[in-house]
Amino acid sequence: MEFEIIKNERLSEEYFTLKHPSGLKILVYPKEGSHSTYAMIGTHFGSINREFIHNGKKITVPDGTAHYLEHKLFESEEGDAFKQYAKTGASANAYTSFDTTCYLFSCSEKFDESLEILFDLIQSPYFTPETVAKEQGIIGQEIKMYDDSPEWRVNMNLLQAMYQEHTINKDIAGTVETIAEINPEILYECYNSYYNLNNMVLSVAGNADPQKVLEVADRKLKMNAPVQTESLFPEEPYSVGKDYVEQILPVAVPLFALGFKENAGKGFATTKELLCTSIIQEAFAGEGSALYRDLLDKKLINSSFYTEYSEGNGYRYLAFQGETRYPSEVSKAIKEAVIKLHETGISAEDFENAKRCVYGRIIRGFDRPSSISAELINGEFTGRDIFEGAELISGITLEDVNTRLASQLDPDNCCLSVIKAITEVT
Amino acid sequence: MSDFIKREICEGVDFCNIRDDRFKAGRISVNLITPLDRSTAAANALLSWVLTRSCKKYPDITSLSRKLNDLYGAALYPSVLRSGDYQLISITASGLDDRYSMDGESVSSELADLLCSIIFDPKLVDGHFDDEDVEQERRQLLEDIDAEYNDKRLYSIKRCLEIMCRDELYSIGRCGSREDVEALSHGSIVAAWKRLLDNSKVRITMLGSADPDKAFERFSAFFADKPRKFRVSPVVVPEVREVKRIVETDEISQSKLVMGYRCKYPENNRERIASTLMSTVLGGTPTSKLFENVREKQSLCYYCSSMVENKKGLMLISSGVETENIEKTEKAITDQVELLMRGVISDDEFDSAKLALKNAFISVMDNLAAMESFYLNYILSDQTLSPAESVQLLETITKEDVTALASHIKLDTVFSLVGN
Structure with a gap:
């Protein structure tokens, strides 16, 4: 398995790319002299993905599901990923945007162990009614924090007024009401549709060695058979809904x-x-x-x-x-x-x-x-x-x-x- | 590579550089530090904005901005910070590294020239700054101060500090008050300019691949015959007589709770790092005591974190909660602070905080702006620590060191902003 090297002379920069047999696309961008490493794994699934077809079945999820799933993936049957990262010293986080969900860490040592944790995190979903319910309070507070943020509101209101049909008019985290509908089945359906490794990308930048990344991938990634997931978006008229x-x-x-x-x-x-x-x-x-x-x-x-x-x-x-x-x-x-x-x-x-x-x-x-x-x-x-x-x-x-x-x-x-x-x- | 080199230009003025060719950008800044003073803070702040909007050579914001665009989108901006009981005014120019310019010009020397022009050769009319410029920047600074209220998380922290430190210089705020800014006369701006250049402690920093010698010469030519005596006053942490409790209400969905504590003022670098570690154990990471117990176990909040101001000997804990949970959250926070004070810190809590802090120190070296502000922390200190030396010192800190510091923590102020 060989990496393809993409070079740029003007910048004197290069990165390495490979489609791993597990299905995951891997991109490694070494920065010479860097002391720290930044790694991120992402899926093309965000708040705008309310409707999709997975293996022939049409699925509609409540607003805020992608973000909820992001929070819950940090928990597995073995426990909390933050606790595992704490042992390597990596600084970990995740975010959900309108169209992606990304999980990341930055570290200055024990990169292999941190990458293993990242791979485990996205490969071991564990959702029970209890663990899902526990997050309602935390995300509820996150939503309220944004409700009080004028910068956030001015933008969300703009999107709601401009877009009549497209789901970009929905708040990324949903509302306290919509997230109350989220249950383990919904999270598993989204997980199976968008967290298949064939639909995901890993990027590593900084103090990074492509071969080392590959070794961890070989060791930790499970083979994923490709799935058919088609994201559906409503037709959006050209004109703004309100001015x-x-x-x-x-x-x-x-x-x-x-x-x-x-x-x-x-x-x-x-x-x-x-x-x-x-x-x-x-x-x-x-x-x-x-x-x-x-x-x-x-x-x-x-x-x-x-x-x-x-x-x-x-x-x-x-x-x-x-x-x-x-x-x-x-x-x-x-x-x-x-x-x-x-x-x-x-x-x-x-x-x-x-x-x-x-x-x-x-x-x-x-x-x-x-x-x-x-x-x-x-x-x-x-x-x-x-x-x-x-x-x-x-x-x-x-x-x-x-x-x-x-x-x-x-x-x-x-x-x-x-x-x-x-x-x-x- | 990445060595921090400090040269003295004259007493009270130094030039520091880190020569590093790993980056595609470079930066140079002039930093002026002066004791916080009600009568000068607002003028110093307004001055920093007036200075960066024009100079004799580029007499308005349009011509100056177009020059910066021409230099491949270089940035020129002021920052005004409160650093303990001091006000730190920085004017920074950052731009593309010389190796990437399209026409082979030296962006770094152009930026050094530009920085000298705006600071030493401003656009003065009859010895004063232009009236319109001053009014334009005054309006914007007032809006900036007003807008601090827009972000309720930061606003609550600001209010807590104002209440907690109301009898101290610290309460003056980084730009003075709205009233101070409104009352400024035009003459006071030019006076602030002269006073800052003549009396403040000055540090010029330069980071990137460019040769620093030319810039050193340029700044030396201006400052060499202007030595100044700068005395650093000892920091006294006030005794807490009784806990101040202030409740304010507002039309918000999420209430804010900010708790202010007095700590021991760290006497040396080792104690300073121990103090930062103490706050990291308490509320600096997703496995800290506060995150683990207040958020994860009790689902009371989305955020609950602590931060120390080592230059002042204080610590803040800030959270956003449901109104009916304010008391419960205060209790949950107090429980964790008490555990910390008693030295109830698990090996996991301690080791992970140490690793997180170590990672933070090492990561500083991969970012020019982070390096610059890391070293600026030592502007008033005789002993500068590099990030690597900080890691070495961190390794020697024990749970007992942290507990010894934590035993001094005293609750001073509880501020809550309650939703109607």
């Missing part, structure tokens, strides 16, 4: 998120599309842009202002967000600037300036084993190689960017989400 949504929370400075919904098509955005969007974000709304300056001069934004592009299976949108005392004014100013931008396009000067900025950011991303690990896994699920951005960026032209712009930032398809202060007069 305004607000919530009142105890905040001293109100928050806004202005999202521009796009046609998501069927697959994922390409690296080239993402690069063009990054350049648009920087040129149009970065700190060096005319828009940023205008919003500052009008006292509409502060240094918390930022833009973010999100895309996945069936959703794509670009959001402008931050704190503001004047949400409708900031929204109006951005929309007017968007309309102007579509008339003029990005200028050659702004393009060059933003492109250099994006280039530097991409290269520097390769300093962090945690982000390398996450990007490697992401790349497996989206079909975008981790080195592609660094390779393509210099070839991106102004024309590419303005072509991309035509399919983005539709001023007639956006939504403003606002978190208002309690004392504010409405």
